[in-house]
Amino acid sequence: xxxxxxxxxxxxxxxxxxxxxxxxxxxxxxxxxxxxxxxxxxxxxxxxxxxxxxxxxxxxxxxxxxxxxxxxxxxxxxxxxxxxxxxxxxxxxxxxxxxxxxxxxxxxxxxxxxxxxxxxxxxxxxxxxxxxxxxxxxxxxxxxxxxxxxxxxxxxxxx
Numbered sequence: 119x120x121x122x123x124x125x126x127x128x129x130x131x132x133x134x135x136x137x138x139x140x141x142x143x144x145x146x147x148x149x150x151x152x153x154x155x156x157x158x159x160x161x162x163x164x165x166x167x168x169x170x171x172x173x174x175x176x177x178x179x180x181x182x183x184x185x186x187x188x189x190x191x192x193x194x195x196x197x198x199x200x201x202x203x204x205x206x207x208x209x210x211x212x213x214x215x216x217x218x219x220x221x222x223x224x225x226x227x228x229x230x231x232x233x234x235x236x237x238x239x240x241x242x243x244x245x246x247x248x249x250x251x252x253x254x255x256x257x258x259x260x261x262x263x264x265x266x267x268x269x270x271x272x273x274x275x276x277x
Contacts, residue, residue, distance in 0.1 A: 128247075129180070131201045138232075142228070143162045197246075230269050233262050
C-alpha cells in the first residue's frame with residue numbers, strides 16, 4: 119500500500135472524527151439543561167461540519183497529485199490503531215459512552231477528551247499530506263484548541 123492510499127485513509131478517518139464530533143455535539147444539545155450550553159453545543163456541531171468539509175476538499179485534491187514522501191507502513195498502521203482505539207467510536211462503545219452522558223457537565227467532559235484526541239491526531243497526520251495543506255490542518259488544530267478552551271471555561275461555570 120503506497121502513501122497515496124494511506125493519505126486518503128488518514129483523511130477519511132479525519133472526516134469520520136469530525137462527523138462523530140458533530141453527531142456528539144447534536145446529542146449534547148439534547149441533554150444540556152442550560153440554554154447557553156445548548157447554543158454552544160449547536161455552534162460546535164456546525165464547526166465540526168465545516169472541518170469535515172475542509173478534509174473532504176483535501177481528499178478530493180489527493181488524486182491529482184503525487185503523494186508526499188513515502189512513510190513506512192508501520193506509521194500508517196500506528197495511525198489506524200490510534201484512530202480505531204481512541205477516536206473512531208464503535209457503535210457499542212459510543213452507545214455506552216452516550217448512555218453515561220446525562221447532563222451538561224458530563225457532556226462537556228466527554229467533549230474535552232474528544233477535542234484533545236483529535237488535536238493529537240491532526241498533529242500526527244501532517245506527515246501524510248502535501249506541505250501546501252499543512253496550513254489548513256494547522257487552522258483546524260487552532261480551532262479545535264479554541265473549542266477546548268471554550269469547553270474548559272464552560273466547565274468552570276457549571277462545576
